[in-house]
Amino acid sequence: MSPWRRQGWLPLLALLLGAAGPRSGFETMTPELQAMQRDDAGNPGMLSVLEGEALFAREGCAACHAAAALRGVAARYPAHDAARGGPIDLAGRIAECREQRAGRPPLPRESQPMLALQSFVAHQSRGLPITPDPRLAEARAEGERLFRERRGQLNLSCAQCHETLAGGRLAGANIPEGHPNGYPLYRLEWQALGSLQRRLRGCFTGVRAEPLAPGSPAALALEAYLFGRAAGLPIETPAVRP
Amino acid sequence: MRRALPALVFASVAGLAQAEPVVVGDAIPAPLTAAPGEPARGRAIVADRTRGLCLLCHPAPIPEERFQGNLAPSLAGVGARLTPGQLRLRLVDSRRLNPETLMPAYFSTAGLVGVADAWQGRPILRVEEIEDVVAYLATLRD
Numbered sequence A: 001m002s003p004w005r006r007q008g009w010l011p012l013l014a015l016l017l018g019a020a021g022p023r024s025g026f027e028t029m030t031p032e033l034q035a036m037q038r039d040d041a042g043n044p045g046m047l048s049v050l051e052g053e054a055l056f057a058r059e060g061c062a063a064c065h066a067a068a069a070l071r072g073v074a075a076r077y078p079a080h081d082a083a084r085g086g087p088i089d090l091a092g093r094i095a096e097c098r099e100q101r102a103g104r105p106p107l108p109r110e111s112q113p114m115l116a117l118q119s120f121v122a123h124q125s126r127g128l129p130i131t132p133d134p135r136l137a138e139a140r141a142e143g144e145r146l147f148r149e150r151r152g153q154l155n156l157s158c159a160q161c162h163e164t165l166a167g168g169r170l171a172g173a174n175i176p177e178g179h180p181n182g183y184p185l186y187r188l189e190w191q192a193l194g195s196l197q198r199r200l201r202g203c204f205t206g207v208r209a210e211p212l213a214p215g216s217p218a219a220l221a222l223e224a225y226l227f228g229r230a231a232g233l234p235i236e237t238p239a240v241r242p
Numbered sequence B: 001m002r003r004a005l006p007a008l009v010f011a012s013v014a015g016l017a018q019a020e021p022v023v024v025g026d027a028i029p030a031p032l033t034a035a036p037g038e039p040a041r042g043r044a045i046v047a048d049r050t051r052g053l054c055l056l057c058h059p060a061p062i063p064e065e066r067f068q069g070n071l072a073p074s075l076a077g078v079g080a081r082l083t084p085g086q087l088r089l090r091l092v093d094s095r096r097l098n099p100e101t102l103m104p105a106y107f108s109t110a111g112l113v114g115v116a117d118a119w120q121g122r123p124i125l126r127v128e129e130i131e132d133v134v135a136y137l138a139t140l141r142d
Helices: A010-017 A029-037 A047-059 A090-100 A114-122 A134-147 A158-166 A196-206 A217-229 B039-047 B083-094 B126-139
Strands: A080-081 A086-088 A185-187 A192-194 B001-006 B023-024
Touching: A010 B126, A047 A114, A080 A134, A086 A090, A086 A134, A114 A185, A114 A192, A134 A158, A134 A217, A196 A217, B023 B083, B039 B126, B083 B126
Parallel strands: none
Antiparallel strands: A080 A086, A185 A192, B001 B023
16 A cells, blocks of 8 residues: 555554654665665765864864864754854854864865865764754744745645655655754765755755755754754764665 | 636646636536647656656556656556546646645646746646646546
8 A cells, every 4th residue: 555545544553653753764775775874894975084084183173172072062963053143053163163263264065175074073973862952942943834834846845755755655765754864974866975955955956946045044944953853863974875 | 616716826828728727626627728638748748757747656557667656646547537627627736626735736836935946937837738648647547
């Protein structure tokens, strides 16, 4: 039976079985891809982590931060930023620290060095559960509104695919619950490591909607909501996805 | 029940054989173009994941397309279950039957939010393409 027929009773059954709680996209991948992600020697994302480690030393981050002290940081971002009076995500924090404290010239948010630094920092939290910042309730509420709003020429919401239809098949792709716990990650379709923003752009353009500008208040709110609904899932950076 | 859809609901009335699609009950009985739809062209639209997009959600008896979704009922036999008029309304705007439907409205831009510039103000299919798809679906009788 196809999932659209099961929609009625499936959530109820999950509730009764106590199976509630987020499921990482890792769970629904093929055993081959899971093995590729688990094996550091075979996980292509590890190259970026190593590149990030080298940059961390070369760009002077190590002068102020011991890598070990960054453990847990990625699991609690996006975080409240007093100066901005709102959320800042890990990419934004790294860029800020890099420019203001390490005195480096700005780089585009999704340039390879920035992705590598972010991979290295997030990798320090691999295996730790996401613990959302309680001060971001307002941003998360706005993010949830965006998550549930139907958009684009195809008039679909994130929630329709990633809540109601998760587990179903969209043409050849399994629809995951849409969690942000593996980024930056190596995606086979990209043949590259990419950011959460890149993944979200794909979902926006898939429904023929205008993507949110990275770093904009709306994008940060959506990101804060995604991490909120993924509370408890372990950070997987660098994950592998189809 | 005989209701006319509000004119603004339909994105493009150019090429229509009538002023605007007229909904009768759960159908749009009258074709939207003077020239009849062409089933072979309709099949190509349904099979094309960047034009019809149908196979993202629906399985269909199009064996050469291996990757078909399972989010919606199979289109096999749909021509026996529904009349051409009923098929036409489901394509033009399924929200008329089920406001919560997952199925995109293929010939309406009403109520859309955040549409990317490249698709602004355009329905997913042109009126001739709607008729081609209806003609193809009507041939799916088993």
